[in-house]
Amino acid sequence: MTFKSVLDIDCGIRFLYDKLPLSSSSARKMLLESEAMKSKRDIDIRYSKLNALYNKNCGDIAGKLVCLKDISATIRRTGEGAVLDDIELFEIKYLAIVAREVSQLMEKERIAVVNLPDLSDVIEILDPDSLNIPSFYIYDSYSEELAEVRKRMKAITGFGEKALDDEQMTSLALLQQRNDELENGVRQELAHKLAGKAKKLEHTLKNLSLLDIMIATVAQMKELGLCFPAIAEGGETFYRGMFNPMVKAAVEQRGAAYVPVDISFEKKPVTIIGANMGGKSVVLKTLALNQIAAQFGFGVAAQNCCVNIVDKILFSIGDDQNAEKGISSFAAEMLAINEIVESIRRGDNLLALLDEPARATNPIEGTALVEGLLEVIGKSKGGTVVATHYNIKNDNIKRYRVAGLKDGRMDYRLIETESGDVPHEAVAIAEQLGVNKEWIESTKKYLN
Template sequence: MTFKSLLDIDCGIRFMYDRLPLSSSSARTMLLESRAMTSKREIDLRYGKLNSLYNKECREIASKLTCLKDISNTIGRLGAGAVLDDIELFEIKYLATVSRDVAELMQKKRISVVNLPDLGDVMKILDPDSLNIPSFYIYDSYSSELAAVRKRMKALTGLGDRIPDENQARELAGLQQKNDELEEGVRRELSLKLSDKAGKLGHTLKNLSLLDIMIASVAQMKEMGLCFPAVVENGETFYKGMFNPAVKEAVEQKGGRYVQVDISFSRLPVTVVGANMGGKSVVLKSLALNQILAQFGLGIAAQTCCVSIVDKILFCIGDDQNAEKGISSFAAEMLAVNEVVEGVSRGENMLALLDEPARATNPIEGTALVEGLLDVLQHAAGSTILATHYNIVNRNVKRYRVAGLKEGKMDYSLIETESGDVPHEAIAIAQQLGVNKEWIESTKKYLN
């Protein structure tokens, strides 16, 4: 799972990515191309580093990283023996300059979350006159012959308004050609001297980008009230006070109050029941979001939590009908759920989140399909959370229901329950929405 491949999951991960205050384009590229961590040791190490940064003032460092660009192609060309042009040599020098400045700030602030190699030898090569500026130029000090050619060219071009005669023009053209040849020779020599430093240049770029990601992550944690997770392998996942920042912001912008939820699960399938508009889909979205955040070392949207590592996330939500492919809602849904079943049969350690499977068919067969699915999921290596409208009698599941309407207001919190019955709140919710009274009264006759 790459971060980029997960961005289109409708769970709020793009919202989190867009709100992550990364300073550099290099860090953004690194995050998008990074793969989910699946080792507890690796994830714990990342969060340990974030924790050590949490109380540090990092704005100066973030400012230094603002102009850091992804020059991995340039570094790759250098390592392959290519002759770099002036722009590429400038990129190398600028990277060395940023690394030096950031290293000094890290030492001053006692930050040691990444190791930045000493690029002093690179600076000596690209700054022979010790001017200590990030720009690059093929200096005269690289070649006495080049310096002499440039001096003569300057003399010939410093004639004021007088146009050079034919001999001077011919000499100037020859000098320009010689200048170009000598400059190319300098570029070749510099590239050769730098080629064996490509490895540590790449390491520097990677670690500066990672530092940027970690600083941005800590800033986001503070801004959104995110937490550090405990992480386990093949254990119980639990969230206390779980929320979805994108949904929370939307609710609060409308003057509403967002309700955080508590939930826990392991290998036993979990069902979440409740009326429409009861928040079941938001629970699934929040679980998907936080699983992604945890395995990419970002802050978790909860008060406290413990997350079990998975190798794969499958999130089945919404209407996937495709007229062009001739696939109905039900067919698309069955194929998506079947991917979960096939994954279970292969023993994949996955987090499967299913929003009302089999809803696109009749209730009798739909209920049977869900009951049968829960039987199959008993053998899952990972975890499955399934939101449904159907009354489920399967005993080998853990059950939650949305608290529902209380005194005319919806309580979105989750309650663990023994019953698989779905709350009958559709009519009450419809009344709250202000639908036609005649329709409501006519409907009630069929419920009695």
């Protein structure tokens, strides 16, 4: 599970990613290519580092990291002993200088979340005159002969106040040629000296990018009110005050208040029933979002929580039409759910999230399909959460229902319940939406 692969799951993770205030493109690339963390130790270490950064002033460091560029190709060439051109040598010197400056800022702020190797030897190689500025050329001090050639060139050009005659142009061209040869010689020496430093440079680039990701994550946690999760391996997952940042932002923009929910589950399957527009799908999406957030080291969207580690997330939204394969939405859904069933029965550790499975068929068979599904899944390592409108009779499942309509207003909270009886609020909600009155009257007649 790379971050890039989960970015398209429709759960609000792209919202978090887009809002993540990363400074450098190098960090962005690293994040996209990163794998989900699957050990409690790794995840705990990441959050303890974020915690250590939480009250630090990282503004100056973030400002420096803006200059960080992804020079992994250049570093790889360095390691291979390739002769680098001035542009590549500049890149390496620049990285070393940025790293040194970040290192100094980290020391000042007493930040030690990443380890930056000492690159003073690299700087010394690429800054022979100790000028301490992030620019580069093959300096005169690299070679006495080079300095001599350049002195002669300069004697011809001066400051350019005179136009050169043909003879001068010819000698200048010859000297330029010699200059280029000598520069190449120096570049070969530099390549030799730098080859052994590639590992250190790679490490530096990686850790600076990681630092950038962590600083951005902490800033986002503060901005969106995200929390540090507790991490479990094979225990209960619970969220108190869980919310979806993307939906919350949209709701608050409308001037309304977002209602957070509480939910918990273990191995036993969980069903969520409730009125249409009661937020069932948002709960499933947020569960997917928070699982991703926890395993990639983001802040989790809840007041507090404990997240059980899984190897993968399978999220069936149930309305993908696979026109290319020429199958209906029902068929596509059945095949997608079958993948989940097979995977759970193999014993895979996955979080299965199913939004209204079998909704596209008749309610009698649909109900039976979901009941059969819950029975065959039984207990699963990562947990199964199913949102449904069907009256599910299974034992051995945990049930939630959305509190529902009260005095004409929707209460989105989740309430644990014993009964599988689904609420009958669809007509009232349709009425509230202002659909055709005669239709509603006629519907009520049939209901009675």
